[in-house]
Amino acid sequence: MQSFDYIIVGQGIAGSLLGYQLIKAGRRVMVLNDESIPTSSAVAGGIFNPITGKNLDKTWLADTIFPYFKTFYLSLEKETHSHFYHETNLFRPYANEQQRKHFLRLTDEFDLDKYISxxxxxxxxxxxNHLGGLYTTSAGWVDVPLMIESLRQLFIQSEAYKAERFDYKALDISDTQVVYKNFQASKIIFCEGYYASQNPYFNWLPFNPAKGETLIATMPDYSITEIVNQGTWIIPLGSEQCRFGSTYVWNSLDWQTTPESKETITEKTDKFLKTSYTITHQQAGIRPTTKDRRPFLGNHPAYSNVFVFNGLGTKGVSLAPYFASELLFFLENDKDLLPESNIRRFYSLYSL
Structure with a gap:
């Protein structure tokens, strides 16, 4: 029997960054990950943006989490000898005169000078962009598949990783420990993204998953280095490659690409893109979004050593570093979680 402090189930953004921070804190960790199933992390656009939406809403906790994740990602890049963090900023061209006036009114009304020019x-x-637009600083994107693969190699080198599908029936929970096959640990943390809907311990949480599709295109004559966003977005990936996205579908939750989504993305993109392109790939994923748009952190209401870290939704790369740290301090030092993120807010939904 191998002993650990923590078993982590799932190696998406949440499981990867939590596992990394626990190992850095000197804890013995085993990450169990099913490599045979598709994940949203594998196809994520990875955009981070402090100002979003048609009303220029500031991202929740932006003033705290954006400086935190920048320092975190740059440090992680050095440790893993990889380059996945791209602070490219974001340009929003005005779609029409009405939108231009609306955005200008909002920039005057709210204190957005820190992020908007x-x-x-x-x-x-x-x-x-004949009307001009807004330029958002502190924006960019994370190459999520590259980051996750870099952390997987770190876990493997630390003997903290095993590729296997988790069998809930093989989990034995007592007051003092959890036992899973030949592993025993003080605590187990489920970081399964969309697949939490199949988890008998946390399937009662109010997820609101959304399917999204993106396209990869080749554009030899495109030289813009910023992300461009006008209904759809374009991320420059380098080597004449760009990613277009994204769609939102709350039914038909599967991992299959569709011609309808391809048409939706290209039609919206063609309204503002003047350069020719060739679509080379299409990808689909299911985001683990939540009904209140806040993450799920905390311990199970009936099992004190069973935890969840999930529900990061469309802002996973922004939220995961900070909330992995918050969960670490909760696990290790009993530091209170933010009420908006603590699953205690939904304990009333749980029944034995």
């Missing part, structure tokens, strides 16, 4: 018309030749 105005861009004069016709800054870029590859896209339609």
């Amino acid at each position: 105005l861009v004069k018309p016709d800054r870029y030749s590859e896209i339609e």
Whole structure:
């Protein structure tokens, strides 16, 4: 029987960054990950953006989490000898005069100078921007598959990883420990993304999963280095490659790409993109979004050593570093979790 402090189930963004932070804290960790199933992390656009939506809403906790994850990711890049963090900022060209006036009114009304600056018309030749637009600083994207693979190799080197599908029936929980096959640990943490819907311990949580599809395109004549967002977004990946996205579907939750989503993305993109492109790939994933748009952290109401870290939704790369740290301090030092993230807010939904 091998002994650990923590067993982590799942190696998406949540499981990867929590496992890493626990190992850095000197804890013995075993990450169990089913490599045979598709995951949203494998196809995520990985955008981080402090100002979002048609009303220029500031991302929840932006002033705290954005400085935190920048320092975290840059440090992680050095340790893993990889480059997955891209602070490219984001340009939002005005779609029409009505939107231009709306955005200008919002920038005057709210204190957004820290994150927003105005861009004069016709800054870029590859896209339609004759009215100008907004330039958002502190934005960018994370190459999520590369980061996760870099951390997987770190886990393997630390003898903290095993590829296997988790069998809930093989889990034995007592007051003092959990036992899973030939592993025993003080605590187990489920970080399964969308697949938490199949987890008998946490399937009562109010997830609101959304399927999303993205496209990979080749654009030899596209030189914009910022993310461009006008209904759909374009992420420059380098080597003449860009990612277009994304769709949101709350029914038909499967991992299959569809011609309808391809058409939706290309039609919206063609409204502002003036450069020719060739679609080379199409990908689909299911985001573990939640009904209140806040993550799920904390311990099971009936089992004090069973925990969850999930529900990061569309903002996984922004939220995961900070909340992995928050969960670590909760696990190790009994530090209170933010009420907005603690699953205690949904204990009333649980029944034995």
